[in-house]
Amino acid sequence: MNNFIMKLLVIVVCLFLNFKNILMVSPFPKLLIVSYDAFRFDYFNRNLTPFMKQLKEEGTDVDYMINAFVTRTLPNHHTMATGFYIENHGVLENRMFYENGTVLEKSADVFHYNNKILPIWTINEKNDSLRHSGSMMWPGGEFDFDGRTQTFYMPLNISKNWEDRFDVLLSWFLHPKTPINLGILYIEEPDYHAHAYGTDHPVINELLKKLDNFTYYIHTQLKDNNLTSVNVIHLSDHGMTEVNLSRIINISQIIDLSECQFLPTANTIFIIPHPGKEDILYNKLKSAANETSTFYVYRKEEIPERFHYGNNTRMTPIFVVAKSGYAFEFLRDSFEYYQKNFNITIDDKSLFGIHGYDNEDKNMHPMFFAKGPAFNAHCKLEPFHNVDLYPLFCNILNIQCPETNGTLNSFKKCLKSFTDDDQNNSHSMLVPVLVALAVVGTISMLIGLYLRMKRQREEVLYRRILDDAKMEQLWDEHQDLENMWH
Template identity: 40%
Template sequence: MRPVFPTKTFVNHFSIATGLYPGNHGVLANAVYDTEMGLLKYSYDLFHYNESTIPIWTANEMAGKTSGCWWPGSDYEYNGVSCMFTRSFNGSVPFEERVDTVIKWVTHEKTPANLVMMYFEEPDQTSHPYGPDSIQVTNAVASVDRVTQYIEETLMANNLQNRVNVIFLSDHGMVGVPISNIIDLTLFLATDICKMYGTSPVLQIVPNDPSDESEIFTNLTRAAEQNGHFNVYNQYDLPARWNANNARRMGPILAVAEVGYAFQDLLIDFKIYEKNLNVPITNQSIYGVHGYDNEEPLMNAFFMAKGPIFGKDEQIETIDMIDLYNLFCLILKIECYSNDGSNNSSIWNALFVP
C-alpha cells in the first residue's frame, strides 16, 4: 500500500481516516509550524486546518451509527460531532487490554459500535532506537503477532468472527540509517537566521526574518548539490505528486533527505535513546527512520483484511492509502463525504465475496 508524503505517523493516520491528501487536511507532520498559529503539536488545532474535513468516524456517527476510536485525532469533535467511544493514546496500556476495551464497545448493550479503529505503536516504537533489522524489532513484531492472534481469539469468544470485518494496516515503512549518514544543516546556516521544525528526513525551515528566505534557500540548495544526499524545495516547487503543497503548514523551505540519510535533529533522539533505553551511541549505530518520499518502496505500508465480506486468498495490486476511506464507507454502507480517493468501487471488488 502506498502511503502519502511525508510518510509520518499522524500524516498517514489522518489520510487513512479522511481520504484526503496532507495538503488538504493540513496534518503535514507530527508537529508543524503554522504561519498563522505557530508551532502545533498534537492538538485540536493540528487536526482542524480544514473545518470541512469529515473523518470516517464522524461520517459514521452522522449516519446514525456508533464509532469507537483509539486513533490519532479521534479524541476531538469534527463538525460538532464526537465519537461515542474514545480513548486518548496511552502507551502504558497493554495491547490485550486495548483489545478488551474495544470489544466492550462492539458488544455494548445500548450503543454497540459498528466501527472501531485502533492504533498500536509497535514495531515502530522499537525500530527507531534499535534499527528495523535488529533482534529487538523481531521481538516487537512477534508481540504484534500475538495481539493479532488475541484479536481473533477474542472475536471468536464473543461469537463475532462471522460478523466483524477486520482490516490490518501499517502507516509507513522503515529504513535503517547509520550514524555516519547524518547531515548537519547547521553547518550551512547561521543558527540565528532561522528555525527548523519537524523531524528527519523532512525539516521545515522558517526564516526569522522573511527577507532572508532567498539567501537561506540559495545556501541550502548549494549545500544540497555539494552533499548529494538531500534536496531543498520552496513552497512553490514541491513535487505535485506529493499533494503536500500547503504554504501555511509546509512552507517556506523544505529540506528532504535521501533514503538512508537524516538530519542533525536525530542526534537529540540518539542521546535520549542512550539515556533512557541504554542504547549506546557508536560508529556502528543504526536507527530507524521514516518520512521519505512515498514512492520509495521501503516506505510502502501493508494492507490485510479478513471477515465475512472478504474472499479468501485474494490479492490486489498496489493501492493508495487515500482510497481506504471509500472502502470503509462501502463496508459501513454510509455516505462518503468529499475526499481525494477514488470512488470507483471496482478497486475493491476483487476482495469481496461475490
C-alpha cells in the same frame, strides 16, 4: 415422537441464543481497523508471523500499500481516516507552523485545518443515530469533529498493554446501550523500538512475533464473543529504514539557523526565513544539495505535485527533506531519550530507524490485509494508495460518504458486494428469511423472558470484560497526546 420434540426444542433454543447474541451487537455492518505503526510490507518475509501470514492467504491482501508523503504517523493516519491527501487535510507533520509563525502541536487544532473534512468515525455516526464508533488510541480519535466526539475513545497511553486495549474495544462492540459498529485500534509498535534499534535488530524480530500473537488474540476474542460478522482490516501507516552516524547531515554548517525559524525532524526541516533572507538560505541549501546529493530543498511552489503536500497554508517558504538513508543533525536530539528508555549505548556501529522519506521509496511502504464477510477469500489486490482506504471503509459500513481523493476501484475485485451476482445474493438471503419466519412464533413466546434477563446479562458481560482488562472506561474526558509519534 418424543425424540423429534427434543430435537426441535434444541433447535429452538440454539436459534434463541443466537438471536440474543444478535440483539447484543450493532445491527449495522461492522468494521474493525487495526494499525501497527511502521509495520513495513516485507516484514512478513522474515517468517516470524505465521498467523498473520495465514490471514493474508485466507483473506484479501496486497504486496504493499503506497502511503502518503510525508511518510509520518499523524499525517498518514489522518489520510487513512479521511481519504484526503495531506495538503488537503492539513496534518503536515506532528509539529507545524501556523501562518503567523507560532508552533502548532499536540492539540485539536492540528486536525482542524479544514473543518469540512471529517474522519470516518464521525461520518459513521452522522449516517444514523444508532451507529456508534470507538477509537482506541488512534491519532486524533479523541478530538471533536463537526462539534461531536465519537461515542467511545481512549487517547494514547503506551503503558497499557495491547490485550487490555483490545478488551476495552471489544466491550464497546458488546456495549448494552450503544454498541459500536466501527472500532479502530492503534498499536505503537514496531515503530517505537525500531527508532532506537533500527529495523533488523533481534528486538524488532521479537516484536514481530509478539504482534503476531496479539493478532491471534484479536481474532480469537472476536470468535469467542460471536463477533465473526466483524470485518477486520490490518494495516500500517509507513515503513522504516536505517541510518548510521556516518550519514548525518550537519545543516547548521550549511546555513545560519539564526536567520530563520525552523521546525526540524530527523529527516525534514520546515523553514521560515527572516525578512530578506529567503534567497540567501535557499541558494546555500540548493548548492549543498547539488554538491552532496544527500537531501532535497524546495521552495513551497517547487514541492513535487505527486507529493500532494505543498498546496497548504501551513507549508513554509522553504522545505528540506533528506534522501532515504540520510538524516539531519537533529536526530542526535533523540539520543539521550533512547539511551535512557532503552538502556542502549550509542556508538559508530549504532543504527537508527527513520521514516518520513519519499513515498516512492519501497522501504516506506506499509502492509495491508483484511478478512471478513465483505471480502473475497484468497484475493490479491494490486498495490494501491492509502487515500483509497476511506471509500473502502464507507463501502463496508454501507454509509453515504462525501467525495474524497480516494477511489474504490482498487478493491472491487476482492469485495463481495461487487463480485456476487444478484441471483446469489437473493438466494443467500432467502434461507435466513425462511428460517426466521419459521421460528418467529416460538421466539415471540420467549422474548418476554429474554428481555427481563437481557439487561442483567449484558451488564455482567460488559463489566467482566472491563474488569479483566483492568482499565477505566473513558468516553467524555479529553487528554493530551503523549509526545511519542515520530
